[in-house]
Amino acid sequence: MSELKLPSIDYAAVAPILIMLGAALVGVLVEAFVPRRSRHLAQLTLALLAVLAALTMVVLNADDRLITAGTAIAVDGPTLFLQGAILVLAAMALLLIGERALERGGAFVAQAAVTAESADDRRQAEGASGATEVYPLTTFAIGGMLIFVAANDLLTMFIALEVFSLPLYLLCALARRRRLLSQEAALKYFMLGAYASAFFLFGVALIYGFTAGVPGRSSGVDFATINAAVTESPASRVLLFAGMALLAIGLLFKAAAAPFHVWTPDVYQGAPTPVTGFMAACTKVAAFGALLRVFHVAFASANWDFTPVLGVVAVLTMLVGAVLAVTQTDIKRLLAYSSIANAGYLLVGVLAPSKDGLSGTMFYLVAYGFSVLAAFAVVTLVRDGDGEATHLSRWAGLGRRSPFYAALFTFILLAFAGIPLTSGFTSKFAVFGPALAEGRAWLVVAGVLTSMVLAFPYLRVVVMMWLSEPGESTPTVAVPGALTSAALMIGVVATLVLGIAPAPLLDLATGAAEFVR
Amino acid sequence: MSNFPFLSVLTVAPLVGALVVALLPRHRPELAKQVAFVWSLLVLVLSVLMWITFKVGGDRFQFRESYPWIPNWGVHFTFAADGIALVMLMLIAVLVPLVILASWHDAESSKRSVPVYFALLLVLECTMIGVFAAADVFLFYVFFEVMLVPMYFLIGSYGGHQRQYAAVKFFLYSLVGGLFMLAAVIGLWVVGGKTFDWQALSQVDISTGTERWLFLGFFLAFAIKAPFFPFHTWLPDAGGAAPAGAAALLVGVLDKVGTFGILRYCLPLFPDAAKWFAPWALALGLIGIIYAALLAVGQNDLKRLVSYTSIAHFGFIGVGIFAFTTQAGTGAVLYMVNHGLATGLLFLVVGMLIARRGSALITDFGGAGKLLPVLAGVLFFAGLASLALPGTAPFVSEFLVLIGSFTVNKPVAVIATVGIILAAAYVLWMVQRTTQGTLNPALTEVDGMRRDLNLREKVVVAPLIALIVLLGFYPKPVTDVINPAVQATMDDIGRTDPAPSVGTVQEAAK
Known part of the structure; x- marks a missing residue:
């Protein structure tokens, strides 16, 4: 290596990432200099404007198909589609996070580290104004996700993983109510997330070793090099398999696939509900975006080696998610297990190595993101004096008390259950069809069988809401502020539209379903 | 008159009626009943006209209409009726007004919204007509599944003793069958060259093993729907708990979807x-x-x-x-x-x-x-x-x-x-x-x-x-x-x- 050359960077192509990270930095400054009263409004506006600006850049870049910043960033169809998806879903999540009408000071506390149940803690829960740090944190996380889906080498991917994970660990600890659960969730997520990152990094090291010795190429962890190494490397295949397995553990952890899912229910339950929605929608898009790129670009030639293993993981994920969802009594935990099962369905799409499989998976991610955010938006509304009433028994008879919101939630649940005319059905079709076309019939059968199991918990909630008599303890639905209403309606309308007229988004996904290599 | 899009209009008309009825104020139950009844009579009149227009001894499928829906998957809104579908459509059109008339006071005893009850009946009519009129396998599947939703609420909200249990059992049984069919539908789509058109699919040659699996997927759904022994246990519960009018439609029409499906899909495909x-x-x-x-x-x-x-x-x-x-x-x-x-x-x-x-x-x-x-x-x-x-x-x-x-x-x-x-x-x-x-x-x-x-x-x-x-x-x-x-x-x-x-x-x- 004689001299270091600075790689040229296509700034327009990476603009969405720069905008989000820049906005996050400005957000930190706002936190320091803007007076407390106007901080919330300023931060929310800043974050939303940044998302909007980044989205505009994504749209303007729509025809980009390039690799920039050396080989670190790939801006291609899947990148742009998934970045757009993350940004749109993040905007909805920001609306939920910014809601202040439901609870004095919002759903977040200012100081996460105060001992739970102490006097300080109670004062904080009673209505001290909430933290506005959530906005820069969220913005950082979004920025990290945008890098994550664009990363074209494993080191960039690792850094992006950390950039979006660390803010999420913090956000989980900020719930205003049930502080102990929230702190536990954050710690658990952080510990397990740290392990997953370590696995990922170890995997990167092994893969780096594996790429050594390919004639005419220096070793590296960018995807083109890895792809060449898979077919040509003289090194032991054990390195490849071990490396792939360790990388997969890191990524499947974020995607909440079994057996790396155990954090999901606790974290989903403990985290503030808007953050849970953000994780369920955006983290999922980011994690699967990375999975798609790693397994379709870097390891594409090792298809025969990883498919059986990942297939077993997919079946296990669907099974665990569906079966355990049946026994849940808390709506947030139920949605957590449902999101695990959905990770399984998405893996079915990942394992269909075709253009249709790729576009179907991306379609699924968007459709699921909208529905799950709408679901969590309703969860934030069902509340009593102690905050959200998440125990299922409390939802009994909700359909009588608040028919409108119960109807919306029923619609979302029917979508999760895959009833036609909802996006849940079209998205299942979008992943199962290509999987079957690629000869993965066993995965599709597993998907269908678990869908049957999974229908039961959803139906139980519908029964609770509509067919049970309202009890003494049935909470009312708080009248949502404009922000939550907007997020909820966007989610519901998207679920309906993508169920009835999925063609435009499918076209978009199909047009984008080609990686640059 | 023979070019009139009978089937799509027949499918959509009850849905429009349902919306109208559902939007009527809750304290005007009589008006809701009258509107629902008159609307179902209009559907009957239209069906009779269709019956008259149907050419006996003409083409096997008549009143064919086709509009693109999801071009990426080759899904169309294709409607067409053969003689079997025609008589079933007639049966629906005759039964629904009578059921509405018979259910005049059924919803009042349940403390729940009366207009919604009649709106649900009309939604049910829309899905029932759709399922018999569809000539696109995807469209058929959509109606087949969506049909569950109004029936579920009719049983669950307005039924009698053990209505919750019966409604959930009905829904789950049908959904299980439906999901087996979904797997078969996707399989058929893949082997049939990514089309859902019934007539194109009936020309496709399928290998013996695949054909048997696909048959089983469809047959299971229809056997549960019909219901045949041993998949029948949901029907006595659902029929026992449903209000009489809904039960008449459940047994009189809904279950025929199973036998109709066998005739239309299992045998020819x-x-x-x-x-x-x-x-x-x-x-x-x-x-x-x-x-x-x-x-x-x-x-x-x-x-x-x-x-x-x-x-x-x-x-x-x-x-x-x-x-x-x-x-x-x-x-x-x-x-x-x-x-x-x-x-x-x-x-x-x-x-x-x-x-x-x-x-x-x-x-x-x-x-x-x-x-x-x-x-x-x-x-x-x-x-x-x-x-x-x-x-x-x-x-x-x-x-x-x-x-x-x-x-x-x-x-x-x-x-x-x-x-x-x-x-x-x-x-x-x-x-x-x-x-x-x-x-x-x-x-x-x-x-x-x-x-x-x-x-x-x-x-x-x-x-x-x-x-x-x-x-x-x-x-x-x-x-x-x-x-x-x-x-x-x-x-x-x-x-x-x-x-x-x-x-x-x-x-x-x-």
């Missing part, structure tokens, strides 16, 4: 698999006939009893379909219509009886005919129609099924005949214990038991009685429509009727 599985399907049908009839004899709940009789009748329909002769097939389709009329009538009358007594238990009745002579008479007639007495419409169809299957498979026909005897047992015994014999003194203390049929109820039962008698003596208008369609279906699976005495051309060629 997977002919070899259908032949391979036929002995099993026949066995299920026979077990259903005997087993359900025996259970019906032992029932003490009127609505559950009627539900069990239906399962027995579906056994007959199944036998008729899988005998693979034109007579038996025509009989099966005719049975679908006649069963809708007869059992629909029986359910509605039983519902009137239950509404008066406030109980569905047979032991709570006894000698009710002395208080309610007209109602008891109608019940007796509905019972006789249900046991297929000669002169009533079901006799014609049952007879066709039996002779049609006798020509090819004598043991099956003989065993099925036992079902007729059992039918007499459960119907007559039920009639005897409720309306005949000594008067149960408790009945005289119930106010409702002194009111015989009022004008509204007479208007409900009269058309059904007339149709049952008419089709009992002169089924030709219906069989003329059904026959070519059944013939075409039998051609699809390559079966010809055994010749009675002289050899046919095909046989000579062999």
Whole structure:
């Protein structure tokens, strides 16, 4: 290596990432200099404007198909589609996070580290104004996700993983109510997330070793090099398999696939509900975006080696998610297990190595993101004096008390259950069809069988809401502020539209379903 | 007139009506009922026009319309009706107004919104029409699944005893079947070259193994829907808990989707698999006939009893379909219509009886005919129609099924005949214990038991009685429509009727 050359960077192509990270930095400054009263409004506006600006850049870049910043960033169809998806879903999540009408000071506390149940803690829960740090944190996380889906080498991917994970660990600890659960969730997520990152990094090291010795190429962890190494490397295949397995553990952890899912229910339950929605929608898009790129670009030639293993993981994920969802009594935990099962369905799409499989998976991610955010938006509304009433028994008879919101939630649940005319059905079709076309019939059968199991918990909630008599303890639905209403309606309308007229988004996904290599 | 898009308009019209009714204020229940009734009459008028326009002896599929829906997957809004679909559409159009009229006061006892009840009935009509009118497998599947939602709420929100349990059981059973079908639908789409068009798919050659799996996926969904033994356990619960009007539609029309699906999808799309599985399907049908009839004899709940009789009748329909002769097939389709009329009538009358007594238990009745002579008479007639007495419409169809299957498979026909005897047992015994014999003194203390049929109820039962008698003596208008369609279906699976005495051309060629 004689001299270091600075790689040229296509700034327009990476603009969405720069905008989000820049906005996050400005957000930190706002936190320091803007007076407390106007901080919330300023931060929310800043974050939303940044998302909007980044989205505009994504749209303007729509025809980009390039690799920039050396080989670190790939801006291609899947990148742009998934970045757009993350940004749109993040905007909805920001609306939920910014809601202040439901609870004095919002759903977040200012100081996460105060001992739970102490006097300080109670004062904080009673209505001290909430933290506005959530906005820069969220913005950082979004920025990290945008890098994550664009990363074209494993080191960039690792850094992006950390950039979006660390803010999420913090956000989980900020719930205003049930502080102990929230702190536990954050710690658990952080510990397990740290392990997953370590696995990922170890995997990167092994893969780096594996790429050594390919004639005419220096070793590296960018995807083109890895792809060449898979077919040509003289090194032991054990390195490849071990490396792939360790990388997969890191990524499947974020995607909440079994057996790396155990954090999901606790974290989903403990985290503030808007953050849970953000994780369920955006983290999922980011994690699967990375999975798609790693397994379709870097390891594409090792298809025969990883498919059986990942297939077993997919079946296990669907099974665990569906079966355990049946026994849940808390709506947030139920949605957590449902999101695990959905990770399984998405893996079915990942394992269909075709253009249709790729576009179907991306379609699924968007459709699921909208529905799950709408679901969590309703969860934030069902509340009593102690905050959200998440125990299922409390939802009994909700359909009588608040028919409108119960109807919306029923619609979302029917979508999760895959009833036609909802996006849940079209998205299942979008992943199962290509999987079957690629000869993965066993995965599709597993998907269908678990869908049957999974229908039961959803139906139980519908029964609770509509067919049970309202009890003494049935909470009312708080009248949502404009922000939550907007997020909820966007989610519901998207679920309906993508169920009835999925063609435009499918076209978009199909047009984008080609990686640059 | 023949270019009028009958099928799409028929599908959409009830949905529009449902929206109108649902938006009516909750405190104007009478207005909602009237609007719903008039709307369903409009649908009936349109259906009659369609029936008149249908060219008997013309193309197999008529009124074909096709609009693109999801081009990426080759999904179209394709509607088309053959004779089988046409008679089922007619049945729906006739039954829904009568059910609305019969359910006039059903929703009031439930404390729930009355307009919503009638809106749900109209939504149900939309999905039922859609499922029979669809000629695109994807579209069919969509209606097949969506149909569950209004029915689920009709049972769950407006039903009687154990309605929650029954509604969930109904939904889950149907959904399980539907998801098996979804897997098969996707499989069919993949092997069929990514199209959902029925006519294109029926030309596709499928390897034997795949064909059998796909057949099973579809058949399972339809066997649960119909329901055939041993997938039937949801029906007595759902039928017992549903309000009488909804139950009449559930058994009269909804379940026919299962048998219709077998005729439209299982046989023409997977002919070899259908032949391979036929002995099993026949066995299920026979077990259903005997087993359900025996259970019906032992029932003490009127609505559950009627539900069990239906399962027995579906056994007959199944036998008729899988005998693979034109007579038996025509009989099966005719049975679908006649069963809708007869059992629909029986359910509605039983519902009137239950509404008066406030109980569905047979032991709570006894000698009710002395208080309610007209109602008891109608019940007796509905019972006789249900046991297929000669002169009533079901006799014609049952007879066709039996002779049609006798020509090819004598043991099956003989065993099925036992079902007729059992039918007499459960119907007559039920009639005897409720309306005949000594008067149960408790009945005289119930106010409702002194009111015989009022004008509204007479208007409900009269058309059904007339149709049952008419089709009992002169089924030709219906069989003329059904026959070519059944013939075409039998051609699809390559079966010809055994010749009675002289050899046919095909046989000579062999």
